[in-house]
Amino acid sequence: MTEKIDVSQLPKRYLYDGTPVPPMGIGTFGSDKYSGESIAEAVYGAIRYGYRLIDCASVYQNEDKIGQVIQRAVTEKIVTREELFITSKVWNDMHGPGKVLESCKKSLKDLQLDWIDLYFVHWPFPNYHAPGCSGDSRNPDSKPFSVEEFMNTWRQCEQLVDLGLVKHIGMSNMTIPKLEAVLPLCRIQPAALEMECHPAFQQPELFAYALSHKILPIGYCPIGSPSRPERDRTDTDIAATEISEIVEIAGKHGVHPATICLKWAVQRGVVPIPFSVKPAQYQSNLSCILEDPLTEKEMETIRGADKNCRLIKGQVFLWEGASGWQDLWDMDGTITAG
Numbered sequence: 001m002t003e004k005i006d007v008s009q010l011p012k013r014y015l016y017d018g019t020p021v022p023p024m025g026i027g028t029f030g031s032d033k034y035s036g037e038s039i040a041e042a043v044y045g046a047i048r049y050g051y052r053l054i055d056c057a058s059v060y061q062n063e064d065k066i067g068q069v070i071q072r073a074v075t076e077k078i079v080t081r082e083e084l085f086i087t088s089k090v091w092n093d094m095h096g097p098g099k100v101l102e103s104c105k106k107s108l109k110d111l112q113l114d115w116i117d118l119y120f121v122h123w124p125f126p127n128y129h130a131p132g133c134s135g136d137s138r139n140p141d142s143k144p145f146s147v148e149e150f151m152n153t154w155r156q157c158e159q160l161v162d163l164g165l166v167k168h169i170g171m172s173n174m175t176i177p178k179l180e181a182v183l184p185l186c187r188i189q190p191a192a193l194e195m196e197c198h199p200a201f202q203q204p205e206l207f208a209y210a211l212s213h214k215i216l217p218i219g220y221c222p223i224g225s226p227s228r229p230e231r232d233r234t235d236t237d238i239a240a241t242e243i244s245e246i247v248e249i250a251g252k253h254g255v256h257p258a259t260i261c262l263k264w265a266v267q268r269g270v271v272p273i274p275f276s277v278k279p280a281q282y283q284s285n286l287s288c289i290l291e292d293p294l295t296e297k298e299m300e301t302i303r304g305a306d307k308n309c310r311l312i313k314g315q316v317f318l319w320e321g322a323s324g325w326q327d328l329w330d331m332d333g334t335i336t337a338g
Helices: 036-049 063-075 099-111 147-162 176-185 204-212 244-253 257-268 279-290 296-303 325-329
Strands: 025-027 053-055 085-090 116-121 166-172 192-196 216-220
Touching (some): 036 053, 036 063, 085 099, 116 192, 147 176, 204 216, 244 257
Parallel strands (some): 025 053, 053 085, 085 116, 116 166, 166 192
């Protein structure tokens, strides 16, 4: 594997205002399996190799370590701050009045940045769970999505843009009904939408909706999140890399099925953010989009292989009385107005 790739050869995606975004980022959610130090070292190596989008979040509890290696890369003139595109997210327990600003300032301090390029509302409700809790844990303060509560949080995010602390703001883990309810109320529209997206869960309707509203789709779990916590696993899960069509196409190309998942995402127009601490993997993830593209027939085959299998169900955020994780995703057909 080469030491770095030619970043100028990578395709670009664009936000609604014309801001360019790298076609792939590196995720930093190490679940409970990787230390902050190992994740930060992977980020440093990824920047050296050619990654420019780093997807962070306060709840990952490693932004201080990542900030050190970002500063190291800038000091060593591997990259300038302006060439990087850094995201972060406000966690569920920081949605209250004044809390979003507090959260953002802490992320800025930890990441050693003067601004964040894209700041997300991580989940669209303040339902909190303790780190490492079991999948059947329930917080007595959890409650259904509320348009009013969400907009109070979003207006705080808009203030971050006004203050120059963040360049753009985005939403994450949303659904079309939720977006329909809040988009007309936004003074500053979301520039991007983070969504689970892989060949086994393609979310075609949400993907198309985002594009129609000039919202850039950013796909998490792009290869099916093999490192996700045990609490997020169920017996009905389908691994994207084990879908027969993906395996067959990978065989024809002589690559790992994960490579096909990433090629598909980029060619479709999603910005995938795969996670890996292994240099050979994160290097291959980025370089694969520069060579041997999938054919239109292969893209169509993958489109037809969708299993509608959501892996990150969010069941730890459920409220007392909820019928199941489907309620989080408006599959019960209701949206609370207040």
